[in-house]
Amino acid sequence: xxxxxxxxxxxxxxxxxxxxxxxxxxxxxxxxxxxxxxxxxxxxxxxxxxxxxxxxxxxxxxxxxxxxxxxxxxxxxxxxxxxxxxxxxxxxxxxxxxxxxxxxxxxxxxxxxxxxxxxxxxxxxxxxxxxxxxxxxxxxxxxxxxxxxxxxxxxxxxxxxxxxxxxxxxxxxxxxxxxxxxxxxxxxxxxxxxxxxxxxxxxxxxxxxxxxxxxxxxxxxxxxxxxxxxxxxxxxxxxxxxxxxxxxxxxxxxxxxxxxxxxxxxxxxxxxxxxxxxxxxxxxxxxxxxxxxxxxxxxxxxxxxxxxxxxxxxxxxxxxxxxxxxxxxxxxxxxxxxxxxxxxxxxxxxxxxxxxxxxxxxxxxxxxxxxxxxxxxxxxxxxxxxxxxxxxxxxxxxxxxxxxxxxxxxxxxxxxxxxxxxxxxxxxxxxxxxxxxxxxxxxxxxxxxxxxxxxxxxxxxxxxxxxxxxxxxxxxxxxxxxxxxxxxxxxxxxxxxxxxxxxxxxxxxxxxxxxxxxxxxxxxxxxxxxxxxxxxxxxxxxxxxxxxxxxxxxxxxxxxxxxxxxxxxxxxxxxxxxxxxxxxxxxxxxxxxxxxxxxxxxxxxxxxxxxxxxxxxxxxxxxxxxxxxxxxxxxxxxxxxxxxxxxxxxxxxxx
Numbered sequence: 001x002x003x004x005x006x007x008x009x010x011x012x013x014x015x016x017x018x019x020x021x022x023x024x025x026x027x028x029x030x031x032x033x034x035x036x037x038x039x040x041x042x043x044x045x046x047x048x049x050x051x052x053x054x055x056x057x058x059x060x061x062x063x064x065x066x067x068x069x070x071x072x073x074x075x076x077x078x079x080x081x082x083x084x085x086x087x088x089x090x091x092x093x094x095x096x097x098x099x100x101x102x103x104x105x106x107x108x109x110x111x112x113x114x115x116x117x118x119x120x121x122x123x124x125x126x127x128x129x130x131x132x133x134x135x136x137x138x139x140x141x142x143x144x145x146x147x148x149x150x151x152x153x154x155x156x157x158x159x160x161x162x163x164x165x166x167x168x169x170x171x172x173x174x175x176x177x178x179x180x181x182x183x184x185x186x187x188x189x190x191x192x193x194x195x196x197x198x199x200x201x202x203x204x205x206x207x208x209x210x211x212x213x214x215x216x217x218x219x220x221x222x223x224x225x226x227x228x229x230x231x232x233x234x235x236x237x238x239x240x241x242x243x244x245x246x247x248x249x250x251x252x253x254x255x256x257x258x259x260x261x262x263x264x265x266x267x268x269x270x271x272x273x274x275x276x277x278x279x280x281x282x283x284x285x286x287x288x289x290x291x292x293x294x295x296x297x298x299x300x301x302x303x304x305x306x307x308x309x310x311x312x313x314x315x316x317x318x319x320x321x322x323x324x325x326x327x328x329x330x331x332x333x334x335x336x337x338x339x340x341x342x343x344x345x346x347x348x349x350x351x352x353x354x355x356x357x358x359x360x361x362x363x364x365x366x367x368x369x370x371x372x373x374x375x376x377x378x379x380x381x382x383x384x385x386x387x388x389x390x391x392x393x394x395x396x397x398x399x400x401x402x403x404x405x406x407x408x409x410x411x412x413x414x415x416x417x418x419x420x421x422x423x424x425x426x427x428x429x430x431x432x433x434x435x436x437x438x439x440x441x442x443x444x445x446x447x448x449x450x451x452x453x454x455x456x457x458x459x460x461x462x463x464x465x466x467x468x469x470x471x472x473x474x475x476x477x478x479x480x481x482x483x484x485x486x487x488x489x490x491x492x493x494x495x496x497x498x499x500x501x502x503x504x505x506x507x508x509x510x511x512x513x514x515x516x517x518x519x520x521x522x523x524x525x526x527x528x529x530x531x532x533x534x535x536x537x538x539x540x541x542x543x544x545x546x547x548x549x550x551x552x553x554x555x556x557x558x559x560x561x562x563x564x565x566x567x568x569x570x571x572x573x574x575x576x577x578x579x580x581x582x583x584x585x586x587x588x589x590x591x592x593x594x595x596x597x598x599x600x601x602x603x604x605x606x607x608x609x610x611x612x613x614x615x616x617x618x619x620x621x622x623x624x625x626x627x628x629x630x631x632x633x634x635x636x637x638x639x640x641x642x643x644x645x646x647x648x649x650x651x652x653x654x655x
Contacts, residue, residue, distance in 0.1 A: 018184035018243075023448070024299060024376065032367075032559075033377035037450035037552050039489045039524025041517040043500070045373060046559060049567035050366040052116055060117030066097055067121055071128040078409060080129050081424060084267040090132070091169075091223075091654045099125070101165030103140045103149075108161035110145075115303060115365040122307050123314030130428040131268030133311045135169070138219040141304035142297075142436070143170030144226045144247055151245075151288045151296050160226060160247060168225035169654065171250075173215040173274060174297060177640040181441045183230070183243060183294055187640065188213025188276065190231035190246065192239050192283075209233070209246065209286070211254075211279040214640035222260045222270035223654050224250045229276070230293045242291025246281050250653065254279040256645035265427030273638075275645045301436060302376045303368045308432055309361050309386025315429055316354035316390055319397040322420055323347050326401060337400070346396040352585035353389050355578070356557045359564035360385060377449050378556065384442040385553040387432035394426045440546070447545035450552065451538075454531055457481040464536070482528075489525050494518035505569060507579040509562045512586035516555045519593060523551050526600055543605040551596045554589045561585050 032045040074093050080086055102118045104110025126133025145164045148156055164170055179185050190209040211231055227248040235241030259273040288296055327338030327347060337343045364378045398405035405422040413419035433439050458478035461471055493499040494517030503509040527548055531538050565582035569575025614620055
């Protein structure tokens with residue numbers, strides 16, 4: 001068998017089917033966020049706030065202390081930024097203290113930290129150097145350890161996890177030059193050669209696969225020792241085929257790291273272009289059955305996505321520290337700039353949002369540790385909300401700092417002022433709105449999960465491929481479901497002044513929870529109305545769906561902030577101040593929610609579509625006149641045809 005010579009050609013419907021097949025179909029555990037989108041405010045699922053076990057806390061705090069000392073004494077963030085590289089001795093030091101194995105079980109040589117403390121560690125190290133945070137996150141959240149933990153055979157775990165815990169850096173390779181969030185067009189191939197037929201699960205001991213293809217934006221790929229590679233296995237006799245996951249030795253013959261990519265931020269990350277040419281991979285290195293690659297990737301990301309908002313929490317804490325110190329020292333018109341309302345409102349936004357974002361991440365992480373809830377929507381909301389709000393906080397910090405915010409830390413230091421890397425923080429955070437699912441893709445992913453209950457009972461009604469009898473059955477099922485569900489959206493605890501009274505302390509948060517309950521029902525009614533109105537065209541209404549998801553994110557964050565405030569109060573840990581921050585955040589969030597609800601039905605979506613068609617049709621090219629395009633020559637998308645590499649291998653494992 002030979003490798004495919006061209007990319008698969010797929011229709012939009014086929015691409016959606018591939019994505020749908022990769023989804024986790026069942027809901028075996030309760031989900032606070034899923035219920036929220038259905039108009040059911042299940043506060044009991046998150047309150048009282050879950051607690052970590054004492055031994056988990058002790059082990060986590062001991063490592064955090066060790067990691068803090070390492071960050072303060074061994075990491076020079078200015079050097080990483082200046083040299084655009086993490087020094088090898090820093091990586092070696094991280095290996096020595098066990099940072100590569102934070103999430104790996106102790107029986108494989110890891111630290112066995114909980115998700116809560118893993119995220120706290122990422123927030124800490126990411127505040128010292130976001131590039132180092134990205135290295136550790138890519139290695140453990142989506143690299144080899146997590147897929148093997150969830151789907152690997154015992155032999156695979158015994159073979160690879162001890163290496164990942166102490167010595168080997170891993171990377172995750174899915175994206176290709178012409179394939180991003182549409183994996184149905186994945187072109188990298190893995191052709192079976194010899195051995196027995198594919199089994200339903202695990203991997204057979206005999207036979208190899210031959211990998212051919214090119215992967216783009218392989219974070220850690222330049223320095224990685226082990227790779228998780230997604231490749232398409234062609235269907236053949238004895239082989240189910242489909243997109244499949246493999247563990248691949250980065251030093252294998254035929255692998256070439258052709259380029260180390262450079263970016264506007266995260267200058268220290270080792271991100272590259274990796275080419276596979278006739279790379280032989282043992283069948284024993286296949287993770288799960290053939291065709292399960294996308295499901296493995298998405299399931300890995302269910303909790304893996306929490307690492308990114310965790311580092312956003314660290315960014316928010318740093319932004320707050322700098323805003324506080326600078327705004328107290330800088331005077332304008334006879335008083336500190338913090339006391340001018342125009343600046344003070346920005347500081348309040350940073351403080352309140354940092355509190356809420358930490359509440360979202362800690363709550364989601366603790367639920368992940370307890371495994372009592374399905375957190376796929378919560379983790380996705382945390383990623384979406386954290387990346388967007390952290391970017392806004394950093395932007396506000398640059399504004400608060402004024403010209404000094406735009407000036408580099410090196411320039412500030414050169415002229416005798418404190419080297420505050422505010423502009424670097426803004427650049428480093430920008431990628432988070434794209435990493436691990438762009439904001440736009442996250443909107444669609446979360447929206448799909450949010451309407452899952454509706455599609456489960458009424459999806460056949462709008463599916464053009466279903467028969468009349470299928471539609472009739474769906475109509476009966478939908479009628480029964482909505483007869484029970486819709487009346488419950490009319491009234492609820494949010495209309496009773498006494499509801500959630502346990503949150504009425506010196507500061508009253510109960511009104512905010514009543515607001516969440518009422519608006520969860522309103523959101524569900526709006527979604528139902530939209531589905532009734534647009535039916536099969538609902539999936540094309542991306543503007544509407546994005547606003548629905550953003551409303552859900554705000555309501556989730558409000559809930560988490562209130563629950564965290566009550567937790568801190570009950571523990572006697574800054575409870576009064578936590579209530580004040582939660583109150584400020586909820587009042588700010590309510591303004592955003594009200595605006596989003598207004599924009600559900602009052603927007604320019606239809607007009608925007610007309611303008612876009614005009615732009616693509618060349619109607620407005622006259623508007624582009626009067627400028628010079630500084631772009632260089634070359635194709636928009638690099639050629640990724642399979643074949644041997646003609647470039648120097650820049651792979652450099654750190655040993």
